[in-house]
Amino acid sequence: MSNIAFNRLQRECKEVVTNSEISETGIMIEILNENLTEIKGHIRGPPDTPYAGGMFDLDIKIPDQYPFSPPSVKFATKIWHPNVSSQTGVICLDILKDQWAASLTLRTVLLSIQALMCTAEPKDPQDAVVAKQYMDKPQATAEYWTLKFAKGTLPVNADYQARVDKLKDMGVREEEAISVLSCNNWDLNRATVYIFS
Incomplete structure (x- = not known):
């Protein structure tokens, strides 16, 4: 330089x-x-x-x-x-x-x-999975990730936390559980199949 x-x-x-x-x-x-x-x-x-x-x-x-x-x-x-x-x-x-x-x-x-x-631009995404979910329900997953990874202050989504805890009980690391659930639209069955297949 x-x-x-x-x-x-x-x-x-x-x-x-x-x-x-x-x-x-x-x-x-x-x-x-x-x-x-x-x-x-x-x-x-x-x-x-x-x-x-x-x-x-x-x-x-x-x-x-x-x-x-x-x-x-x-x-x-x-x-x-x-x-x-x-x-x-x-x-x-x-x-x-x-x-x-x-x-x-x-x-x-x-x-x-x-x-x-x-001002997110979901029509010009870097991450297509996030963009698709963002257009359906923009707040929930982003708020949960902010709470978990950025020490956010919003109240925890009890439903999401229960699903993460179920995967953790099966031996999945918390970060991986959050990531897989998020990418599978918080569908516990799909996330479980994804992780263990």
Whole structure:
């Protein structure tokens, strides 16, 4: 990374860390190495969304060609969102791909990801299974995942928890039980067949 890019990235990180307006929206960063190529992002789930109250971590990798190439950003915290892979955390967001411009900043990226949490685009999904379910009943699974993986504050869905507990009683790890039930629309029989066949 060039000195110019490094200096710019320093300014961008300082802007995110010191700007009170940004911290009020629940966005923070943690710099993981001194050359600023690895950063941990933290986004609080926006109010009035299924992600409200959760704290979501992001892995951010800055390429050598920054700011002419976009940062690589993915969710480290599991999230049920049609524009994020439920398996890998990869985000489908145009500014992280072909709509990136050198004028965009780390702050823009983080705010855009938080905005995506408010306005899912199930017709242009990263995860087709999530998108299909999201169009039928958008809140329930996303709220449950927020509670379980992002330490959300919404009350637990007792019906979903009972199904997870049944699979756990059969020796299935909790995370796998949640994932398989979610992908099978919370149908316990289908999830059981999927796991044990």
